[in-house]
Amino acid sequence: MxxxxxxxxxxxxxxxxxxxxxxxxxxxxxxxxxxxxxxxxxxxxxxxxxxxxxxxxxxxxxxxxxxxxxxxxxxxxxxxxxxxxxxxxxxxxxxxxxxxxxxxxxxxxxxxxxxxxxxxxxxxxxxxxxxxxxxxxxxxxxxxxxxxxxxxxxxxxxxxxxxxxxxxxxxxxxxxxxxxxxxxxxxxxxxxxxxxxxxxxxxxxxxxxxxxxxxxxxxxxxxxxxxxxxxxxxxxxxxxxxxxxxxxxxxxxxxxxxxxxxxxxxxxxxxxxxxxxxFIVNPAEFKANREPAPTTVVGGFLETFLKQYVVARPYIEEDKCVRCGNCVHACPSTPKAVNWHDGDRTKAPSYHYEDCIRCYCCQELCPFDAVQVETPPLGKFLNRLRL
Ligand code: SF4
Ligand code: SF4
Known part of the structure; x- marks a missing residue:
């Protein structure tokens, strides 16, 4: 066949x-x-x-x-x-x-x-x-x-x-x-x-x-x-x-x-x-998000907890941020999960992780590579158990 x-x-x-x-x-x-x-x-x-x-x-x-x-x-x-x-x-x-x-x-x-x-x-x-x-x-x-x-x-x-x-x-x-x-x-x-x-x-x-x-x-x-x-x-x-x-x-x-x-x-x-x-590459040389999503770890329970402590989350590298506001504009969450602190645009925007749905639009659309993604320690631990 x-x-x-x-x-x-x-x-x-x-x-x-x-x-x-x-x-x-x-x-x-x-x-x-x-x-x-x-x-x-x-x-x-x-x-x-x-x-x-x-x-x-x-x-x-x-x-x-x-x-x-x-x-x-x-x-x-x-x-x-x-x-x-x-x-x-x-x-x-x-x-x-x-x-x-x-x-x-x-x-x-x-x-x-x-x-x-x-x-x-x-x-x-x-x-x-x-x-x-x-x-x-x-x-x-x-x-x-x-x-x-x-x-x-x-x-x-x-x-x-x-x-x-x-x-x-x-x-x-x-x-x-x-x-x-x-x-x-x-x-x-x-x-x-x-x-x-x-x-x-x-x-x-x-x-x-x-x-x-x-x-x-x-x-x-x-x-x-x-x-x-x-x-x-x-x-x-x-x-x-x-x-x-x-x-x-x-x-x-x-x-x-x-x-x-x-x-x-x-x-x-x-x-x-x-x-x-x-064309097959060495995974150590081709970096990608290889951490499981929370639903593949425990089957969708405790979503809020998982998002806070298990799922990879975005953060801003202050020294790379030029305060353009693209991340704030891109965030689809209501209220915005990344925003200016009290409207102050002299500092990088900050995250409110409890409102963050982990869509990574902010990371996707930052023009200056200032938004990075990291997995919290508990997430890394659970991922090692699973894979
Ligand atoms: S998009 Fe990037 S450079 Fe612009 S404000 Fe957000 S983190 Fe800073
Ligand atoms: S990951 Fe999505 S919801 Fe969270 S702050 Fe970035 S754009 Fe907003």
């Missing part, structure tokens, strides 16, 4: 030689039978690059412009009509795309920006956990979606790759509402899988030429993985990420729900192109 999913793995040394990057992207499509296997000429496809924040390509937060160009070229060669966009955590999509170098590539290739600011409410009765989403009009206007993801770590979800990338199809502040309601990793994972079941991404190209490890998804360190990943199965791609960084898949509920709810395949995966072993 043939494997349930196929992932193409392609080696690419760096971004310096754009022709080599374009050739590597084209090879990834070819290994899976060519773009024409997944798209019809004349179809309207929206590209969804990960555009988290207004950072330049050297910050390594988004797919590199050369990879983006490669995806555009491959799809245009198949006769597909393209738009692109995302709803960043901060800033207008047009400004973020410009800063990331993506709008220049899109303009040169004749790919317009889609509307990721206005949304329409979409009913989803088939949803296992979420029955309704507000989706960007630019996504709804397209025949299909291609996820252009970045290989990065994430505080709450451990990794941010193919599946989580689609969260940017929920525009602006509506994302914060989900963070507030889906206040732990398990609920958030269920929401993400439902969202992907609704959107049915047609294909994903993941840029891991330089991956991000450590304090991702915005302030992590570069890791020269030298890999591009391709698949029409979002779950298989993320499961491949986990295999590459040797992350225990039990640590992320995304894998469980993606498999159980039929989003894709996390185990029976065939690799074409380079062998998977070529």
């Amino acid at each position: 043939s494997p349930a999913a196929t992932v193409a793995l392609v080696f690419c040394e760096s971004y310096e030689d754009e022709a080599a990057v374009l050739a590597a992207v084209a090879r990834g499509f070819d290994l899976l039978g060519g773009a024409g296997r997944f798209f019809q000429p004349g179809e309207q496809i929206v590209l969804k690059p990960n555009m988290l924040s207004p950072d330049t390509p050297d910050k390594n937060v988004s797919p590199h412009p050369a990879v983006f160009r490669g995806v555009i070229k491959a799809l245009q060669a198949a006769g597909v009509q393209l738009t692109y966009g995302d709803s960043p955590g901060f800033g207008k999509p047009s400004a973020v795309a410009r800063r990331m170098g993506l709008s220049r590539v899109a303009d040169e290739c004749g790919v317009p920006l889609a509307d990721f600011e206005e949304a329409e409410t979409v009913s989803f009765p088939e949803g296992h956990f979420v029955k309704q989403f507000d989706i960007a009009k630019g996504v709804l206007a397209a025949d299909g979606l291609v996820s252009v993801a970045k290989f990065k770590t994430h505080g709450m979800m451990r990794i941010t790759g193919a599946i989580k990338n689609q969260f940017g199809c929920v525009p602006g502040a509506r994302k914060a509402g989900f963070h507030a309601r889906m206040s732990d990793e398990d609920k958030f994972a269920r929401m993400l899988v439902d969202l992907n079941l609704l959107l049915k991404p047609r294909f994903c190209v993941m840029d891991g030429i330089v991956a991000m490890q450590g304090n991702g998804p915005r302030n992590g360190d570069p890791y020269p993985l030298k890999a591009l990943l391709f698949s029409n199965d979002m779950a298989a791609l993320d499961a491949t990420m986990a295999r590459i960084i040797q992350l225990d898949p039990r640590l992320s509920s995304v894998f469980r729900y993606a498999q159980e709810w039929g989003l894709g395949e996390t185990q029976d995966i065939e690799y074409v192109g380079e062998p998977l072993e070529r």
Whole structure:
């Protein structure tokens, strides 16, 4: 019996030689039978690059412009009509795309920006956990979606790759509402899988030429993985990420729900192109949140206690903080769990951990790597008992 999913793995040394990057992207499509296997000429496809924040390509937060160009070229060669966009955590999509170098590539290739600011409410009765989403009009206007993801770590979800990338199809502040309601990793994972079941991404190209490890998804360190990943199965791609960084898949509920709810395949995966072993990293060199979530420790009891004393929590390194207020603005909790002390902006904001839902939006969106995450001693002790 043939494997349930196929992932193409392609080696690419760096971004310096754009022709080599374009050739590597084209090879990834070819290994899976060519773009024409997944798209019809004349179809309207929206590209969804990960555009988290207004950072330049050297910050390594988004797919590199050369990879983006490669995806555009491959799809245009198949006769597909393209738009692109995302709803960043901060800033207008047009400004973020410009800063990331993506709008220049899109303009040169004749790919317009889609509307990721206005949304329409979409009913989803088939949803296992979420029955309704507000989706960007630019996504709804397209025949299909291609996820252009970045290989990065994430505080709450451990990794941010193919599946989580689609969260940017929920525009602006509506994302914060989900963070507030889906206040732990398990609920958030269920929401993400439902969202992907609704959107049915047609294909994903993941840029891991330089991956991000450590304090991702915005302030992590570069890791020269030298890999591009391709698949029409979002779950298989993320499961491949986990295999590459040797992350225990039990640590992320995304894998469980993606498999159980039929989003894709996390185990029976065939690799074409380079062998998977070529890219597997030493976990000591590729830092990621490898601590279990509290619900996997004791099954969801004593939530308040667990959040206080077991779950990894954010804190601010005062000397790195420039008092920009992004963390305060990003916090979806009511009342704000990170805020100015008596409105005093001469000091770094401080945390009220009893109000904190551990969504790590503050860590995700701090532009200056000032927000770090640490597991309290009791959490570390329990984690050692379990694993
Ligand atoms: S911790 Fe980061 S986001 Fe928050 S005020 Fe300081 S620099 Fe800005
Ligand atoms: S303080 Fe940070 S982790 Fe806590 S709820 Fe606010 S944004 Fe989320």
